[in-house]
Amino acid sequence: MHTLDHSKNSRDFNRVVMWSAALSLAVAVGFLASIRQVNPVVKFRFSALTVIAALAAGIFTIGFFRVMLNRDNAVQNKSSQRRWFILFLLACIGALLGSLVIALKTVAPEKRIQFVIGLAIAICALSAVGFTVWKVVQFFEANDANNKRLQDESENRR
Numbered sequence: 230m231h232t233l234d235h236s237k238n239s240r241d242f243n244r245v246v247m248w249s250a251a252l253s254l255a256v257a258v259g260f261l262a263s264i265r266q267v268n269p270v271v272k273f274r275f276s277a278l279t280v281i282a283a284l285a286a287g288i289f290t291i292g293f294f295r296v297m298l299n300r301d302n303a304v305q306n307k308s309s310q311r312r313w314f315i316l317f318l319l320a321c322i323g324a325l326l327g328s329l330v331i332a333l334k335t336v337a338p339e340k341r342i343q344f345v346i347g348l349a350i351a352i353c354a355l356s357a358v359g360f361t362v363w364k365v366v367q368f369f370e371a372n373d374a375n376n377k378r379l380q381d382e383s384e385n386r387r
Contacts, residue, residue, distance in 0.1 A: 247294035251287045259283030261328065268335050293317045 262282035266272040296313040329348065336344050 243294075243298045247291060247298065250294060251290040254290045255283040255287035258286035258324075266335060267332070289317070289320065 259279050259282055263273045263275055263279040264271070265274045293313055293316075296310055299310075333341060333344065
């Protein structure tokens with residue numbers, strides 16, 4: 230019964246993560262799609278594009294999480310998970326480049342170099358944060374595996 234409770238809790242947690250991520254990304258993408266002008270005054274316009282972008286981001290995020298969190302068929306779905314991850318990564322890169330092109334339209338030509346330099350610095354900073362988080366996760370996973378091994382060894386001695 231304890232294993233069943235753990236499985237149910239894990240499944241419930243995965244659902245909460247999936248739906249909260251989908252809602253967060255849908256709201257963020259909808260907000261970004263509604264921005265019409267940034268400089269000198271920020272202007273928003275709610276349109277069909279806002280709704281379509283929000284729905285597409287939410288649906289894509291739910292699909293991504295369903296594939297990535299499906300641990301039951303992890304061995305069979307390794308290629309499917311990799312494909313979804315690559316698709317998600319390409320979609321994020323495409324969205325980033327698209328927003329960059331849109332943002333550069335409203336920047337004066339003499340300020341574009343400063344804008345690109347600032348963007349490069351931001352990408353470097355976010356990459357460093359991502360790398361640090363990745364290394365911390367690897368450390369915790371290795372520590373968890375080591376703790377499990379030690380626990381198994383202590384149980385075998387008894």
